[in-house]
Amino acid sequence: MISGYPWWIALFVGLGVFVASFVDAIAGGGGIISVPVYLLAGLPTHLALGTNKLSACLGTTASTYRYVKNKCVDMKIAPPTILLALVGSYIGTSLQIRVDEKYLKYMLLIVLPIVAVFLAKKRTLREESEPIEERKKYLIVLIASLVIGTYDGFYGPGTGTFLLLVFCNLAKMDVRTASGNVKLINLASNVGAVVTSALSGKVLFGIGLIAAAFSIVGHYLGAGVTIKNGARLVRPIIFVVLTLLCIKVIGELVI
Numbered sequence: 001m002i003s004g005y006p007w008w009i010a011l012f013v014g015l016g017v018f019v020a021s022f023v024d025a026i027a028g029g030g031g032i033i034s035v036p037v038y039l040l041a042g043l044p045t046h047l048a049l050g051t052n053k054l055s056a057c058l059g060t061t062a063s064t065y066r067y068v069k070n071k072c073v074d075m076k077i078a079p080p081t082i083l084l085a086l087v088g089s090y091i092g093t094s095l096q097i098r099v100d101e102k103y104l105k106y107m108l109l110i111v112l113p114i115v116a117v118f119l120a121k122k123r124t125l126r127e128e129s130e131p132i133e134e135r136k137k138y139l140i141v142l143i144a145s146l147v148i149g150t151y152d153g154f155y156g157p158g159t160g161t162f163l164l165l166v167f168c169n170l171a172k173m174d175v176r177t178a179s180g181n182v183k184l185i186n187l188a189s190n191v192g193a194v195v196t197s198a199l200s201g202k203v204l205f206g207i208g209l210i211a212a213a214f215s216i217v218g219h220y221l222g223a224g225v226t227i228k229n230g231a232r233l234v235r236p237i238i239f240v241v242l243t244l245l246c247i248k249v250i251g252e253l254v255i
Contacts, residue, residue, distance in 0.1 A: 028160020
């Protein structure tokens, strides 16, 4: 028994988290896959969300390390974006306790088609960065880190995908550097969320740590794919993530 569950439950969760982490390292949105896996394994919702944050946090560390090691991170913007992501995650988690999340889901049903159409018009995400005024670039990434970090604390799925699209298309960053900085922000918001969940007793450490081992492998391999293939693989996976997120939101609202 692991955290009160049979060993095969931990294995089932681990395999699902591996797939989720591989996708997350490439284009974000891993929570769309991993959270349902935890729920299918029979974990109550709050424990599923908290334990998922633990495995996601440790797994994201692996992909972040690989991006940093391969110099795919703009370190000038990293510290303030990390700080704002932490602040946003705290704000979002606090709001989650007080506000019905269905209102955010309705908003997502409006936003997702717009994002999909915008992405469809872009043949590829940029392989090289484009000139942009530094002040404008910083303003974009700082606002995105706070706003989307708040979303991550409040609801979560698709956070990395939304950040990646903003960094590439508005801040004009190349897809590899954008992915690296997005992982840093994701890591910060995950740390904030997992600490909050753990203090509230909403984390199953036995299952979470086993899933984290699978998550680390998935994130490490996924980061390597992005570094080697860039936008060629990222763009189609973003489409898949957006579609899954849309289905998830509609399903939750209907049910």
